[in-house]
Amino acid sequence: MVIAGVRTVSRKLLLLPPRGSGCYDPVPDARDSLDAGGSRVALVAMVIAATGPARTGRAASGAFAASAGHSGRMRSSLTPLGPPVSRDRIITSFPKWYTPEACLQLKEHFHGQVSTTCQRRNTGTVGLRLSKVVVVGDLYVGKTSLIHRFCKNVFDRHYKATIGVDFEIERFEIAGIPYSLQIWDTAGQEKFKCIASAYYRGAQVIITAFDLTDVQTLGHTRQWLEDALRENEPGSCFVFLVGTKKDLLSGAACEQAEVEAVRLANEMQAEYWSVSAKTGENVKAFFSRVAALAFEQSVLQDLERRSGARLQVGDGDLIRMEGSPPETQESTTSSSLGCC
Numbered sequence: 001m002v003i004a005g006v007r008t009v010s011r012k013l014l015l016l017p018p019r020g021s022g023c024y025d026p027v028p029d030a031r032d033s034l035d036a037g038g039s040r041v042a043l044v045a046m047v048i049a050a051t052g053p054a055r056t057g058r059a060a061s062g063a064f065a066a067s068a069g070h071s072g073r074m075r076s077s078l079t080p081l082g083p084p085v086s087r088d089r090i091i092t093s094f095p096k097w098y099t100p101e102a103c104l105q106l107k108e109h110f111h112g113q114v115s116t117t118c119q120r121r122n123t124g125t126v127g128l129r130l131s132k133v134v135v136v137g138d139l140y141v142g143k144t145s146l147i148h149r150f151c152k153n154v155f156d157r158h159y160k161a162t163i164g165v166d167f168e169i170e171r172f173e174i175a176g177i178p179y180s181l182q183i184w185d186t187a188g189q190e191k192f193k194c195i196a197s198a199y200y201r202g203a204q205v206i207i208t209a210f211d212l213t214d215v216q217t218l219g220h221t222r223q224w225l226e227d228a229l230r231e232n233e234p235g236s237c238f239v240f241l242v243g244t245k246k247d248l249l250s251g252a253a254c255e256q257a258e259v260e261a262v263r264l265a266n267e268m269q270a271e272y273w274s275v276s277a278k279t280g281e282n283v284k285a286f287f288s289r290v291a292a293l294a295f296e297q298s299v300l301q302d303l304e305r306r307s308g309a310r311l312q313v314g315d316g317d318l319i320r321m322e323g324s325p326p327e328t329q330e331s332t333t334s335s336s337l338g339c340c
């Protein structure tokens with residue numbers, strides 16, 4: 001049975017887009033570019049059933065799980081009785097923003113009803129759920145490096161282009177409740193855009209990355225965001241704008257680059273962060289913030305679904321979801337619940 005086509009290229013992976021996505025034949029292009037670019041082609045597996053996921057790497061088994069819906073890793077992520085999450089994935093207080101000038105929420109605590117619900121262990125199916133995070137941006141800006149620094153605590157200075165998409169699942173414990181992020185790494189190269197964009201759908205968080213040392217990549221983030229939003233319901237995604245390679249800039253140069261980035265983040269209704277995958281600066285704090293925002297939204301959505309009633313916004317809460325009209329942006333639950 002043909003399920004999907006998978007090629008792994010070193011660590012990076014190509015998945016064929018889902019049927020009906022309108023771009024179902026990327027293979028010759030991918031093969032040509034790999035050969036021409038000198039990338040290492042480790043495996044071509046057009047028929048997963050023939051090779052089996054066990055013969056592929058960790059990323060490939062994750063990809064198989066995405067298409068076939070099972071893998072040991074994913075199962076353990078979703079099982080409340082799985083192994084405990086590592087200490088640095090335990091979030092007890094609401095992680096802070098990077099700069100108050102471009103942030104999605106200014107508050108410092110979980111929404112009152114979220115805290116109560118978590119204390120009572122009454123979060124419904126939230127503890128079994130995982131939120132989809134999609135990372136987009138130009139080639140070479142450091143998307144893979146950012147994800148690998150967070151998920152594997154490694155940094156590779158050698159560039160290997162992402163072919164198509166890959167993903168990692170990271171488990172957290174937030175306010176005592178298990179929670180997982182499924183973090184999708186997409187290819188920045190134009191020729192793979194069609195493949196990658198087929199995986200934008202269903203994102204709860206969109207991370208648009210740019211290189212702090214290359215202003216052109218900042219200019220392109222708007223287009224990346226538009227493309228990702230097109231595949232999702234209006235008002236349903238948290239948006240982050242992330243400047244990478246902070247270690248390559250002096251403090252003053254970084255501040256200068258951030259001025260324009262913060263301005264753009266506000267236009268995009270995004271939260272802004274500067275990070276370095278090389279040194280690890282801000283990487284953990286950033287993903288903790290992403291996880292907490294996604295988690296809180298999931299709990300609130302679950303509560304609303306169950307009660308059918310609108311929750312009141314707490315004092316000092318400010319949340320912005322892309323696409324929500326300005327007058328609704330100060331409402332925590334109504335906008336975060338996507339019901340405006």
Ligand SMILES: Nc1nc2c(ncn2[C@@H]2O[C@H](COP(=O)(O)OP(=O)(O)OP(=O)(O)O)[C@@H](O)[C@H]2O)c(=O)[nH]1
Pocket residue numbers: 137138139140141142143144145146156157158159160161162163186187188189244245246247248275276277278279
């Ligand atoms: N100094 C420094 N270099 C970085 C950092 N992040 C990434 N790089 C380097 O930048 C290059 C590109 O990084 P990748 O993470 O592969 O970029 P990408 O955005 O995933 O690229 P595509 O897969 O083509 O979309 C690599 O050589 C990395 O080592 C960083 O924080 N600091």
